[in-house]
Amino acid sequence: MIKTENLNKVYRTEEVETSALNNVNLHIKKGEFVSIMGPSGCGKSTLLNILGLLDDISSGSYLFDGQEMAKLRENGRSKVRKQNIGFIFQNFNLIDELNVFENIELPLIYNGINPSERKKKVNEILERMNISHRSKHFPQQLSGGQQQRVAVARALVTEPKLILADEPTGNLDSRNGNEVMELLTDLHAKGATIVMVTHSAYDASFSQRTIELKDGQIIAEHSNKKEVSIG
Incomplete structure (x- = not known):
């Protein structure tokens, strides 16, 4: 599903050139759950x-x-991203x-889905996420765990091919964090392809494979608890 070859990202200003990613070669298959780890500033979020x-x-x-995504103009990339x-x-x-209902509905509106179909899809995902009883509540009326469930529901409502999660438990306590990781694990078991950036080795242990970045480069991969060094 995902393949990068010698991928580089450089940020330039008039005075400074900063290399964020260096020759990143990555292959993620359909249905995989992959974590990306590394110190702050190593390029994790840039890659995501x-x-x-x-x-x-x-x-x-x-x-x-x-x-090839680089060949697409912005409107083409936007279409791929939304769909x-x-x-x-x-x-x-x-x-x-x-x-809650309106937050989850938003990506369907962007994709031009008609109102009756939007209502059906949102109600289905509300039920799936066990938050139907919160559909008329506003974000500030929800706990952190409930807000993240709404965010997950919004990510899933368009039935995407790929789910990208950037520190999904970072603002949650351990109990709510565990609930979110169990939810992602369940989604993966049902066939979802997930790429997650995390600082937490515990969270990464829920995935099939962990990729380590340092200074914008892949330095190691861990699969089934076994480390594979990158030469």
């Missing part, structure tokens, strides 16, 4: 943003479902002025 088509590459190649990718963020990114 590129995979989610929120940022461009400087050089190299990024294939999503066999299609195929669901995002879960550390800070939930819910809109305070919208209730």
Whole structure:
């Protein structure tokens, strides 16, 4: 599903050039659950943003479902992103002025889904996430765990091919964090492809494979608790 070859990302200003990713070669199969770990500033979130088509590459190649993303213009990348990718963020990114139902409905509106179909899809995902009783509540009326459930529901409502999670338990206590990780594990068991950025080795243990970044480069992979060094 995902393949990068010699992927590089450089940020430039008039005075400074900063290399965020260096020759990243990554292959993620459909149905995999992969974690990306590394110290702050190593390029984890930059890589996730590129995979989610929120940022461009400087050089190299990024294939999503066999299609080269670098060749697409912004409207083409936006279409792929809206139709195929669901995002879960550390800070939930819910809109305070919208209730739970409306927050989850938003990506369906962006995708041009008609009102009756939107209502059906939102109600189904509310039931699946066990938050139907909160549909008319606003984000500030929810616990952190409930807000993250809404964020997960919003990510899933478009039935994306890929779920990208950036520190999904970062703002949660251990109990709510465990609930979110169990939810992601359940989604993976049902066939979801998930890529998660995390600082937590415990959270990463829920995934099938962990990729370690340092200074913008992949330095190691862990699969089934066994480390594979990258030469």
